Amino acid sequence: MEKAIKKWFPLFALPTLVSFAIAFLVPFAMGLYLSFCKFKTVKKTEFVGFDNYIKAFSNDKDFLNALWFTTKFTIVSVITINLIAFIFAMLLTKAIKGTNFFRTIFFMPNLIGGIVLGYIWSMIINGVLYYFNATITTDANYGFWGLVILMNWQLIGYMMIIYISGIQNISPDLIEAAEIDGANAWQRLIHVTLPQIMPSITICLFLTLTNSFKLFDQNYALTAGAPGKDTQMLALDIYNTFYGRVGYQGVGQAKAVVFFIIVAAIALTQLYLTRSKEVEN
Amino acid sequence: MRKFKKVLAGTLAGVLAVGALAGCGESNGSSTNNNTTPTNNTDTSGVKSIYFLNFKPEIADKYEAIAAKYKEEKGVEVRVQTAASGEYEKxxxxxxxxSDPPTIFQINGPVGYENWKEYCADLKDSELYQLVSDKSLAVKSGDGVYGIPYVVEGYGIIYNNAIMTKYFATEGAKAASMDEINSYAKLAEVVEDMTAKKADLGIDGVFAATSLKTGDDWRWQTHLMNMPLYYEFNTGTGDVITNCLEAKELEFKYADNYKNIFDLYTNNSTTEKNLLGGKTVADSMAEFAAGKCAMVQNGNWAWGDIKAGGVVKEEDVKYLPIYTGVAGEETQGLCIGTENYFAINSEVDEATQKASMDFLVWLFTSEYGKKAVVNDLGFVAPFTSFGDDEKPTDPLAKEVLAWMEKDGFTSVKWSFAGIPSEQWKNDFGASLLKYVQGQKEWTDVVADAKASWASERSA
Structure with missing residues (x-):
């Protein structure tokens, strides 16, 4: 059997490997190469070495500012999203009437695209701020919290579903045993529920972390970086560098490579850390 | 397992190599037909479709109709795609x-040509260039002609004469008619008095909102900026655009004049300063069209927006030059020029280049095309194929033409074509937003504008 798998593996895996290579590996390699080039369109390139990387960090403070803003945003939104999603999941796994209805409702925002959400929320937030004689672009803090609210609104439902399935998978025996041993609700939560749903936590943290860090649509539609570039996140800064500045395509590309390395590093570290806490059933 | 890894590595390497080779092939192919010029005897019968990337969103549907007609008459499909406002370069x-790039695109002047020179075909022998009435308007480099201007536009302060007449009739009005307003001092006096009387006049403010939303700030970072640029670089020697284009540094000598008019706009606006960051050009035009304000700075392309409102009467829509308090501005006219030049993509094959040129020639010479240009697109087209009676009849275009011919007045040339980059404009726009929100001092706005000019020019 194993021999047969070995023999036929290349043949059956080939279509997937080829499409993976075409759709992912080749563009990735090209992107990496382009980050060392000066170019206008990808057909005509001129090799310039590390010039683009130097420019990305030295020419203006935009990239570093965006990195700092993105980091702040990611920290705040990862904490709030996971905390609130977990609380909702706990509530909706209790025997309350209409849990299914609520689950559906909370999940719905996730089905709307980021650009649409951004415009809807910019109308809502501007509508409210209007009474205080301001708009979302009046102050960078408004933009920051607007993004946090938007991101929470969109992702909480999704994370909640993942937590719910984790919680429902906990064997009732474990809870019962803990109750008999005299554990109170808090102890049950910390010592039984949390370790048991560690896989859900891993996946939720991964999703929120990467989604927040890579956020683009919502940022673009809600504030577009205004005022100035104070609410510009990394992905938007890369987009603006690549498309908005003549002769800076290579610099945008270099920023994108740096961005990739950061996201990969964060995601892998997080996966390693939370994985190590997962318990075998 | 080791064997599997080998196979995997082999497959991947193979695919990479194929991709890399394909990449090379493409660049070789495109460089062979680089900078070829379509000659008039090129056979275009094989060309089924051409691709026009349109710059003006406000007339996108009009182009669609023209394209449909062209397909019907000549059998060549014109694909029209329109870039969203402020997104053209992207x-x-x-x-x-x-692999199927635009065959006709637009450059915004010498700076745009610099960016796209490898893609601009030389058009000096083309039929359309022969038709250009003022050849000095075209974008040239060396012996070649790379951008053909296709519309002459004018902007200034558009005002609603009905509201002005109402104001002149009020007690203690600072002027008796529009003719008296021929300088910044007078304009400011009138505007401030109008703001005091805005309840009687039935308006929310004198000026429509100074739209400073990102992407909607071009009326200030580009068009209004033209005033200080024109006065700084119109030195009497050489062309103003060339002077501006060659300036390594911006002195911003007329920064105070810019501040004069910009403050007048924002202090006497329909909208509170802190709300301006959320306003779009469309919002401002809607306010003017609904009669909620008396004035708005914009150009003749905005007639469609005003007409759509249906409140302001056609005969009440008039122009006033933008006065900023420069000495001798009494004889200043509107800002007249163009930033719209057609370019033909030199990277596509010759037949397609020729077919693209054929479409443009048809648009500006055929009976149907000319009618569409004048009535639907509303262009004041700078081509000899248009007679005196073939001019747009909308009130703003008529006003532009009237101002151009007014005796004793000098039109302000569009000098902003010499601004170093889009980045400069965007940075300046962002600065202006912070300034109106009270987060930036005017001196810093000026200092940043100068610094950004120097660094962008050298980039």
Whole structure:
């Protein structure tokens, strides 16, 4: 059997490997190469070495500012999203009437695209701020919290579903045993529920972390970086560098490579850390 | 397992190699027909479709109709795609990288040509260039002609004469008619008095909102900026655009004049300063069209927006030059020029280049095409194929033409074509937003504008 798998593996895996290579590996390699080039369109390139990387960090403070803003945003939104999603999941796994209805409702925002959400929320937030004689672009803090609210609104439902399935998978025996041993609700939560749903936590943290860090649509539609570039996140800064500045395509590309390395590093570290806490059933 | 890894590595390496080779092949192919010029006897019968990337969103549907007609008459499909407001460079960059790139695109002047020179075909022998009435308007480099101007536009302060008449009739009015307003001092006096009486006049403010939303701030970072640029670089020697283009540094000598008019706009606006960051050009035009304000700075392309409102009467829509308090501005006219030049993509094959040129020639010479240009697109087209009676009849275009011919007045040339980059404009726009929100001092706005000019020019 194993021999047969070995023999036929290349043949059956080939279509997937080829499409993976075409759709992912080749563009990735090209992107990496382009980050060392000066170019206008990808057909005509001129090799310039590390010039683009130097420019990305030295020419203006935009990239570093965006990195700092993105980091702040990611920290705040990862904490709030996971905390609130977990609380909702706990509530909706209790025997309350209409849990299914609520689950559906909370999940719905996730089905709307980021650009649409951004415009809807910019109308809502501007509508409210209007009474205080301001708009979302009046102050960078408004933009920051607007993004946090938007991101929470969109992702909480999704994370909640993942937590719910984790919680429902906990064997009732474990809870019962803990109750008999005299554990109170808090102890049950910390010592039984949390370790048991560690896989859900891993996946939720991964999703929120990467989604927040890579956020683009919502940022673009809600504030577009205004005022100035104070609410510009990394992905938007890369987009603006690549498309908005003549002769800076290579610099945008270099920023994108740096961005990739950061996201990969964060995601892998997080996966390693939370994985190590997962318990075998 | 080791064998599997080998196979995997082999497959991947193979695919990479194929991709890399394909990449090389493409660049070789495109460089062979680089900078070829379509000659008049090129056979275009094989060309089924051409691709026009349109710059003006406000007339996108009009182009669609023209394209349909062209297909019906000549059998060549014209694909029209329109870039969203403020997104043209981005759209063009990504479209150009595709295997089916735009064949007709637009550059915004000498700076735009610098960016796209490898893609601009030389048009000096083309039929359309022969038709250009003022050849000095075209974008040239060396012996070649790379951008053909296709519309002459004018902007200034558009005002609603009905509201002005109402104001002149009020007690203690600072002027008796529009003719008296021929300087910044007078304009400011009148505007401030109008603001005091805005309840009686039935308006929310004198000026429509100074739209400073990102992407909607071009009326200030580009068009209004033209005033200080024109006065700084119109030195009497050489062409003003060339002077501006060659300036390594911006002195911003007329920064105070810019501040004069910009403050007048924002202090006497329909909208509180802190709300301006959320306003779009469309919002401002809607306010003017609904009669909620008396004045708005914009150009003749905005007639469609005003007409759509249906409140302001056609005969009440008039122009006033933008006065900023420069000595001798009494004889200053509107800002007249163009930033719209057609370019033909030199990277596509000759037949397609020729077919693209054929479409433009048809648009500006055929009976149907000319009618569409004048009535639907509303262009004041700078071509000899248009007679005196073939001019747009909308009130703003008529006003532009009237101002151009007014005796004793000098039109302000569009000098902003010499601004170093789009980045400069965007940075300046962002600065202006912070300034109106009270987060930036005017001196810093000026200092940043100068610093950004120097660094962008040297980039």
């Amino acid at each position: 759209t063009l960059t990504s479209e150009m990288a595709k």
